[in-house]
Amino acid sequence: xxxxxxxxxxxxxxxxxxxxxxxxxxxxxxxxxxxxxxxxxxxxxxxxxxxxxxxxxxxxxxxxxxxxxxxxxxxxxxxxxxxxxxxxxxxxxxxxxxxxxxxxxxxxxxxxxxxxxxxxxxxxxxxxxxxxxxxxxxxxxxxxxxxxxxxxxxxxxxxxxxxxxxxxxxxxxxxxxxxxxxxxxxxxxxxxxxxxxxxxxxxxxxxxxxxxxxxxxxxxxxxxxxxxxxxxxxxxxxxxxxxxxxxxxxxxxxxxxxxxxxxxxxxxxxxxxxxxxxxxxxxxxxxxxxxxxxxxxxxxxxxxxxxxxxxxxxxxxxxxxxxxxxxxxxxxxxxxxxxxxxxxxxxxxxxxxxxxxxxxxxxxxxxxxxx
Numbered sequence: 001x002x003x004x005x006x007x008x009x010x011x012x013x014x015x016x017x018x019x020x021x022x023x024x025x026x027x028x029x030x031x032x033x034x035x036x037x038x039x040x041x042x043x044x045x046x047x048x049x050x051x052x053x054x055x056x057x058x059x060x061x062x063x064x065x066x067x068x069x070x071x072x073x074x075x076x077x078x079x080x081x082x083x084x085x086x087x088x089x090x091x092x093x094x095x096x097x098x099x100x101x102x103x104x105x106x107x108x109x110x111x112x113x114x115x116x117x118x119x120x121x122x123x124x125x126x127x128x129x130x131x132x133x134x135x136x137x138x139x140x141x142x143x144x145x146x147x148x149x150x151x152x153x154x155x156x157x158x159x160x161x162x163x164x165x166x167x168x169x170x171x172x173x174x175x176x177x178x179x180x181x182x183x184x185x186x187x188x189x190x191x192x193x194x195x196x197x198x199x200x201x202x203x204x205x206x207x208x209x210x211x212x213x214x215x216x217x218x219x220x221x222x223x224x225x226x227x228x229x230x231x232x233x234x235x236x237x238x239x240x241x242x243x244x245x246x247x248x249x250x251x252x253x254x255x256x257x258x259x260x261x262x263x264x265x266x267x268x269x270x271x272x273x274x275x276x277x278x279x280x281x282x283x284x285x286x287x288x289x290x291x292x293x294x295x296x297x298x299x300x301x302x303x304x305x306x307x308x309x310x311x312x313x314x315x316x317x318x319x320x321x322x323x324x325x326x327x328x329x330x331x332x333x334x335x336x337x338x339x340x341x342x343x344x345x346x347x348x349x350x351x352x353x354x355x356x357x358x359x360x361x362x363x364x365x366x367x368x369x370x371x
Contacts, residue, residue, distance in 0.1 A: 004358050006310035007182040007284075007351035010250075011236070013243045018235035032231025038238050039192070042177070045241065046169040048194040050201035053229040053237075054208055057156045057178025057191035058085035061126075063227065064152050064174040064193060065093045067203040070123050076152075077117050078126035079109035080317040081338040086126055086154060087318045091327070095123070099319050101335035105272055107131060107286070107314075107345075110337070111139040118143070124150040127172065130315075131347075132255070132271060132280040134163040137171050144172070152176070156191075157283040159184035160248040164277045169194055174204075179233075182351065184247050184283065185240040187233035247352055248281055255282030257356060258348070261363035265370050267293040284347040286314065288340075293370075297346040303369045304348075309362055314345035 022028050039051035054060050070076060072094035078086050080099035090097045100113040108130045125144060127135050144151050151172025155161075158168035159177065169175040174197075177183075179190035193204045206212075211224035240247075259270055269288040273280050289297060301311040317338040319330035348362050 001308055003308040004310060004349045004354075004362060005351065006312050006347070006349050008353035009181045009186050010243075010247070010352035011240075014239040015236050018239050019232060022231050022235050027231050030228035030230055032234065034231050034234035034238050035229055038187075038229075038234040038241065041238065041241055042192055043194055045244070046167045046175070046194055048170060048175070049196045050194065050198065052193040052201060052204045052208060053234060054191045054193060054227040055229055056189050056227075057154075057176055057180065058089070059225060059227040060176035060178070060191040060193045061085055061089035061152070061154065062092065062225070063204045063207045064176055065089045065095070066207060067200050068124060068150050068152070068173060070095050070150075073121060074123040075119060075121040076124045076126055077114055077122060078318070079128050079130070079338075080319050080333075080335045081107065081109070081130065081315050081341065082128045082154075082318065083156075083315055084318065084321060084323075086128055087321070087324070090126070091324070091329070096121070097318060097329060098122070099317070099330065099333065099335060102130075102337040102341065104337045104341070106133045106275065107341060108133060108135045111136045114140065114143055118147055118149075122147065122149060124152055124173075126152045126154060128154040128156075129158045129161065129168055131157060131284055131286050132161075132282045133275060134158060134161055134168050134278050136275075136277065137163045138277075141171065150174075156180075157183065158281070160244050161281045162278060173197065174200060179237055179240075182284070184251065184281070184352070185237060185244060187229065187237040187240070190229050190233045190237060250352060251282045252279065254350070254354065254359065255280055255285055257359055258282075258285050258363065261360065262287070262366065265367055266290075267370055282350065284312070284350040286345055286347040288314075289344040291344075293344075296343050300366075300369055301346050304365060307365045309365055310349055311346050314342050314347070316342050 043051035074095040153172040153175040155169040156178035177192040179187040207224040211222040319333040
C-alpha cells in the first residue's frame with residue numbers, strides 16, 4: 001500500500017525549462033530576470049502596482065509590520081486561529097497582538113468581534129484568509145476607514161481566490177503571499193509582498209536586502225534582513241503562475257469530489273462550499289469532528305496514519321501558544337470556537353498532484369475510521 005502524502009505539488013508545466021535557463025545562463029542568484037518577472041506577473045494578476053519577492057511568507061509579514069512602522073506601544077488585531085508567523089511578526093516588532101475568535105462555519109476571523117478590540121493603541125488589522133474562503137472584507141475595510149487603521153492582508157493560502165470578484169491580495173495597505181510547496185503556487189520556499197504604495201514598496205525592498213544604501217552600500221541606517229528570493233525559485237514560480245487558472249479548477253473539483261464522498265459520514269463538519277462573496281478554492285480540505293464524536297482529531301489522524309494516509313492538524317490558537325505564556329500577552333483570553341476546532345479539526349490529503357483513486361481511498365478509510 002503506497003503512502004498518500006498530505007500534499008504533493010504539481011510540477012508539470014515549464015518549471016524544468018525555466019530552471020534550465022537559469023543554469024545555462026548562470027543566473028541563479030536573486031539578480032536573475034525571473035525574480036522581476038514573478039513580481040510583475042503576480043502584481044498584475046492581483047491588481048497591485050508593486051511586488052517584492054522574498055524568501056518566504058513569514059518574513060513577508062515581518063517586513064510588512066516594520067514598513068508600516070508598527071512597534072512598541074502599538075496593537076495589531078488578528079485572528080487567534082492562524083499560523084504563528086502572524087503573531088510572531090507583531091511580537092518581534094515590539095507590538096502587542098490582540099486576538100479575535102473564529103467564525104464556526106468559515107473558520108475565518110469573526111469580523112463582528114473586531115470593533116470591540118479596537119483601542120487608542122490599535123495600529124492595524126491583520127486579515128488572514130483561512131483554508132479556502134476569504135474573510136468578509138467589506139466589514140474590515142469599513143472599520144479600518146472608520147478608525148484610521150492600516151490593513152495587512154495575509155493571503156498566503158489564497159492564490160487565485162477572489163472576494164466579490166476582486167482578487168485576494170489586493171486589499172489593504174500591504175498584502176503577503178506564501179509559495180511553500182503546499183500552496184497553489186510554489187517556489188519550494190518563497191513569498192511575496194504586494195502594495196500600491198511606492199514608499200512602502202521601496203522600504204520593503206530595502207528591508208529585503210539588508211538595507212544596503214544605493215551610494216554607500218555598507219553603511220546602514222536601518223537593520224534589515226537577507227530575505228531575497230533566488231532566480232531558481234522565481235523560475236519555478238513563473239511556471240506555476242502560468243497554470244494558476246487550471247490549478248483553481250482542479251482544486252475546486254477535488255473539493256467537490258471529497259464533499260460528495262464524505263457527505264454522509266455522521267459526525268463530520270465539512271468545509272463550506274461557498275459564501276455570498278466567494279466560492280471555496282479548497283487550499284486544503286479540512287474537516288471538524290462534531291461534538292458527539294467521542295474522540296478528538298489526534299486519534300483520527302493516528303488511525304489514518306496506520307493506513308499510510310497523511311494528515312495535518314488545524315492551527316493551534318495564538319492565545320494558547322506556550323511560547324507566549326511567559327510574555328503574558330493573552331492573560332484570561334478565551335476563544336472557544338478556535339479552541340474547539342484546533343482540537344477537533346484536521347485536513348486530509350489535498351495536494352494538486354492527488355488523483356481521484358487516491359481520494360477514493362482516503363474517503364473509504366476515513367469512513368471506516370469514523371465508524
